[in-house]
Amino acid sequence: MNYLRLKKQSDFNKLFSGGRRAFSPSLTMIYAPAKQLRMGISVGKRHGKSVQRNRIKRLLREAFRSVREEIKGNYFIVLVPKVREDYSFFTFRKHLQCMIGKEKL
RNA sequence: CGAGUUUGUUAUACGGUCGCGGGGCCCUUCGGGGCAAUGAGGAAAGUCCGAGCAGCACAGGACAGGGUGCCUGAUAACGUCAGGUGAAGGCGACUUCAAGGAAAGUGCAACAGAAAUAAACCGCAGGGUUUUUGCCCUGUAAGGAUGGAAAGGCGAGGUAAGAGCUCACCGAUACCGCGGUAACGCGGUAUGCCAUGUAAACCCCACCCGCUGCAAGAUUGGGUGCCUGCCAUAUAGGGCUGUCCGUCCGGCAGGUUACCGUGAAUAUCGCUUGAGCUUGUCGGUGACGGCAAGCCUAGAUAGAUGACCGUACACGACAGAACUCGGCUUAUCGACAGACUCGGAUC
RNA sequence: GCGGGAAUAGCUCAGUGGUAGAGCGUUACCUUGCCAAGGUAAAUGUCGCGGGUUCAAGUCUCGUUUCCCGCU
Numbered sequence: 001m002n003y004l005r006l007k008k009q010s011d012f013n014k015l016f017s018g019g020r021r022a023f024s025p026s027l028t029m030i031y032a033p034a035k036q037l038r039m040g041i042s043v044g045k046r047h048g049k050s051v052q053r054n055r056i057k058r059l060l061r062e063a064f065r066s067v068r069e070e071i072k073g074n075y076f077i078v079l080v081p082k083v084r085e086d087y088s089f090f091t092f093r094k095h096l097q098c099m100i101g102k103e104k105l
Numbered sequence: 106c107g108a109g110u111u112u113g114u115u116a117u118a119c120g121g122u123c124g125c126g127g128g129g130c131c132c133u134u135c136g137g138g139g140c141a142a143u144g145a146g147g148a149a150a151g152u153c154c155g156a157g158c159a160g161c162a163c164a165g166g167a168c169a170g171g172g173u174g175c176c177u178g179a180u181a182a183c184g185u186c187a188g189g190u191g192a193a194g195g196c197g198a199c200u201u202c203a204a205g206g207a208a209a210g211u212g213c214a215a216c217a218g219a220a221a222u223a224a225a226c227c228g229c230a231g232g233g234u235u236u237u238u239g240c241c242c243u244g245u246a247a248g249g250a251u252g253g254a255a256a257g258g259c260g261a262g263g264u265a266a267g268a269g270c271u272c273a274c275c276g277a278u279a280c281c282g283c284g285g286u287a288a289c290g291c292g293g294u295a296u297g298c299c300a301u302g303u304a305a306a307c308c309c310c311a312c313c314c315g316c317u318g319c320a321a322g323a324u325u326g327g328g329u330g331c332c333u334g335c336c337a338u339a340u341a342g343g344g345c346u347g348u349c350c351g352u353c354c355g356g357c358a359g360g361u362u363a364c365c366g367u368g369a370a371u372a373u374c375g376c377u378u379g380a381g382c383u384u385g386u387c388g389g390u391g392a393c394g395g396c397a398a399g400c401c402u403a404g405a406u407a408g409a410u411g412a413c414c415g416u417a418c419a420c421g422a423c424a425g426a427a428c429u430c431g432g433c434u435u436a437u438c439g440a441c442a443g444a445c446u447c448g449g450a451u452c
Numbered sequence: 453g454c455g456g457g458a459a460u461a462g463c464u465c466a467g468u469g470g471u472a473g474a475g476c477g478u479u480a481c482c483u484u485g486c487c488a489a490g491g492u493a494a495a496u497g498u499c500g501c502g503g504g505u506u507c508a509a510g511u512c513u514c515g516u517u518u519c520c521c522g523c524u
Contacts, residue, residue, distance in 0.1 A: 005407065006407075007371070007406095007407055012407085040407065041407075042407090043407095049150095049424075049425090050150095050424085050425055051423095051424055051425055053425095054408095054410095054425065055411090057407090057408095058125095058409095058410085058411045058412085059411080059412080061124090061125085061411080062124075062411060062412050063412090065123090065124070065412090066123095066412080089411090089412060089413085093412095
């Protein structure tokens with residue numbers, strides 16, 4: 001039931017140029033079908049200093065872990081959060097669930 | 106009681122459920138699973154200094170360039186720290202200071218002002234001339250005006266008017282004596298005081314400094330400009346990571362051919378036991394050092410500390426290791442403790 | 453992670469320690485029947501920020517903030 005992390009720079013570039021996109025108020029999800037389920041997070045300097053960026057990544061990892069059961073197929077997924085004043089675990093989880101249901105993953 | 110100065114400590118705490126990193130032990134169908142521990146800071150930050158470590162260069166020397174700059178000490182080293190000296194600020198506790206040299210030389214000092222390193226605009230006084238106003242010559246630098254700065258300050262004597270011209274006090278410089286390891290301090294004598302500021306302008310003096318940085322570098326395939334073996338040591342030209350003096354170099358044979366590959370960096374090592382931490386004791390005013398006992402305390406690589414619930418209150422600031430240490434600087438809601446100063450009241 | 457550089461008017465840039473400038477833009481007036489072009493004049497700056505040296509700092513110096521570039 002585990003998932004793998006998306007690590008290669010080339011995979012990120014492939015998704016950003018040719019992946020399908022789903023939107024929600026707090027984050028953008030980019031995905032494409034693949035052999036395994038891999039998830040990556042893209043957080044840049046515009047999201048804040050290193051403490052803030054680490055916090056976003058932890059919240060997103062935890063949110064993805066809690067909704068992982070609902071994903072049936074295998075995809076490469078990149079999560080891009082939007083720039084906000086503050087971030088919370090519950091809004092991330094809610095929007096992830098919405099997008100998974102809408103896109104029928 | 107109020108107002109302050111200074112030094113240090115700390116940086117929400119506890120419990121439950123799920124999850125993450127590396128290591129240990131156990132199990133394994135080799136995919137993995139289980140257990141009990143452990144896992145960000147005082148600044149981890151900025152990268153401003155100093156070192157270790159690594160690679161390259163290097164006989165050695167000179168020049169250039171850069172840095173430091175009161176004294177003594179501490180240290181592996183430092184631009185850091187400690188204790189002193191001097192100066193400035195504060196009633197005080199105390200704080201701050203890139204604090205050598207302007208009599209080696211060069212430069213600069215706008216505007217204003219008579220004049221800016223140089224002497225006379227208004228003045229003051231004496232003499233000459235003239236009826237007087239005035240004009241000319243001489244002396245002078247007290248006063249005025251300008252400026253950041255105007256030829257030590259202030260008072261008395263003195264003088265035609267004045268002036269260190271003379272004298273007392275203060276300041277400055279030189280010498281002597283005493284104290285101190287020294288910076289320097291105290292006292293005495295002499296000199297009427299040969300002369301502004303700027304060295305965070307160039308510079309002089311003293312001391313120090315190879316260059317690059319863990320994305321360094323090494324290992325695990327093949328190969329090259331590489332490796333192995335043999336022979337040779339002259340010139341040209343080139344290299345020697347700022348320049349010069351100076352110093353070094355070459356050829357032949359074999360393997361191998363710009364690609365193969367599984368993936369070739371997204372691997373492994375470097376990577377955490379170290380000028381280490383805690384406690385005690387001894388030496389030192391102190392920074393710090395000696396000795397003894399105990400301890401092992403992150404090591405990731407899309408980059409590990411999170412989510413939820415409960416309890417308590419002060420309702421949680423700044424902020425996240427990336428080779429490692431010693432400092433500095435900057436950010437920071439607060440809490441606690443020690444020492445000291447000033448003011449008021451009471452005994 | 454490591455190493456360089458910049459910040460000056462609305463924009464692009466000059467600026468030996470001594471009153472901060474140029475071009476474009478803006479505003480007003482002239483010119484024209486009207487507009488453009490042209491001419492005349494004016495306004496516009498905590499010299500990124502905070503200390504220090506100096507009589508005097510945009511310039512020298514220390515710290516700090518933001519941005520850009522190179523190594524990879």
